[in-house]
Amino acid sequence: MTNDITRRQWLTGTTTTVATSLLLSATSASAQTFMSANVTPSAQNPIRAHFNENTYGQSLKARKAIDDAADRSHLYAFGAMFEFRATIAKLENINPKYIGIGAGSTEFLEKAAVFSRIDGGSMMVTYPTYGDIIRFGETLGSKIIQVPVGEDMSINLDAMREAYTDDVNLIYLCNPNNPIPTIIEKNALREFCLEMSEKATILIDEAYYEYVDNENFASMIELVKENKNIIVTRTASKIHAFAGVRVGVCFAHPDIIKRMFGMFTNSTNYAAMRGAIASYQDFEYQDFLRQKNKESLQICYDMFEELNLPYIKSNANFTFFKAGRPSKEVAAVMKKHHILSGREFKPFTNWVRLSMTKPEEMRYIMQVYRKEFG
Ligand SMILES: Cc1ncc(COP(=O)(O)O)c(C=O)c1O
Structure with missing residues (x-):
């Protein structure tokens, strides 16, 4: 069955049903995830960029354990x-x-x-x-x-x-x-x-x-x-x-x-x-996640550069950028698009913390941000 899907589809989770059904049998799985990218967010299923979570989910080895x-x-x-x-x-x-x-x-x-x-x-x-x-x-x-x-x-x-x-x-x-x-x-x-x-x-x-x-x-x-x-x-x-x-x-x-x-x-x-x-022993999955995190950060940096927004180079799975308007306002507007962004952090009330999600989702978030604030 794995031959029917490409590695990329598997990694990005675009074949959710297949991926989920393989979950329990995939004992040798490592850089794989069962969580599909959410590019059609809704009120019930928003993009979560507010809590610095890992939106890929656990390694399949951990899931099985x-x-x-x-x-x-x-x-x-x-x-x-x-x-x-x-x-x-x-x-x-x-x-x-x-x-x-x-x-x-x-x-x-x-x-x-x-x-x-x-x-x-x-x-x-x-x-x-x-x-x-x-x-x-x-x-x-x-x-x-x-x-x-x-x-x-x-x-x-x-x-x-x-x-x-x-x-x-x-x-x-x-x-x-x-x-x-x-x-x-x-x-x-x-x-x-x-x-x-x-x-x-x-x-x-x-x-x-x-x-x-x-x-x-x-x-x-x-x-x-x-x-x-x-x-x-x-x-x-x-x-x-x-x-x-x-x-x-x-x-x-x-x-x-x-x-x-x-x-x-x-x-x-x-x-x-x-x-x-x-x-903790699935090193390949951790490498995969670090790579995806870098890709997602780069997607943000590209937009920050394009819009001339000051930002902090990240050493983590979230970014902090100067939106030049209250973070509360950004959060409220993004929420209308079912995107959850970080809360206000005093004294940097015009800066926004954005947690990294999958690159596909980050592209979507950036699209919305450009449209609303660019
Ligand atoms: C810096 C820092 N420490 C600790 C925690 C809490 O983590 P835990 O889920 O391990 O309680 C968080 C959660 O976001 C965090 O950002």
Whole structure:
């Protein structure tokens, strides 16, 4: 049956029925997806360019593992969780004792905020950045110091050094940042982490790590091996397309891991673990997604250049551009065309965050944008 469809059709999912029916039998599938491009969006089925999701869906290997997991999902997931942890340990060359597994990375951000509050400290973050830890800290009544990004719109480490006060016990750095997809230069970040971890816990959120293709970027996992005060978080919600399945990975000294999870977490589930074990080892599918992400970004950049719109070169699966009009207005107009774009991010109220979807969909979005605002 596969001979009846071309590889391109398969990749773009234009043969949805065939693709779906092949889903469960395609054990050797890798750079393949069952999700078709949505170029006729409707109110019920809009193009989702607002949440930085992966609109291709999971790797077929992960899908099969998730489906097969139903047979054993009446049992606790500890064994599968340990297996996933061992998979990550091998991939990242780190002792499993330094790894915590959770139901998405939000779990770690919220726990870090709780410990910061319990220990009676304040939190320092960039402004703007991913808002979950801030909202959670506010709910707990924590004092939060927000340090604006620099003129180049990237995280300003020197300003953070200056803003530091003795009561700060948690510093949150999102790298790449969100909503502005910049990175922190690796040597400057390493230096900052070594210096400031003497005074506070540094949490580096690497949610978009798998998309980065920039020689100035480095993960801070290496530091975790020697430093007791650094936490690195990752998520399966982005390139692995597990946003609704919920898997997150966190790296930290075993003392921090123990404090966060006790002996081990029970927030994960069996299907998620089996799917993640398959997904993290499907390198071909990840390469395919990175390639598609680049294509989609280029489609946006071409239009930004054509319309003379300033934009940030992305290190993630979303772009940030200056629409020159309120992002709220852009979102409202795009919504009429059943396209969901990013919300307003203060203080950049005239900038729009647009999540990458499939290239076919990005072309459609750009067409609509040109028509409305070009
Ligand atoms: C920077 C960042 N960190 C964490 C998250 C939350 O991810 P998860 O689904 O792993 O809880 C997101 C989600 O968009 C994000 O952008």
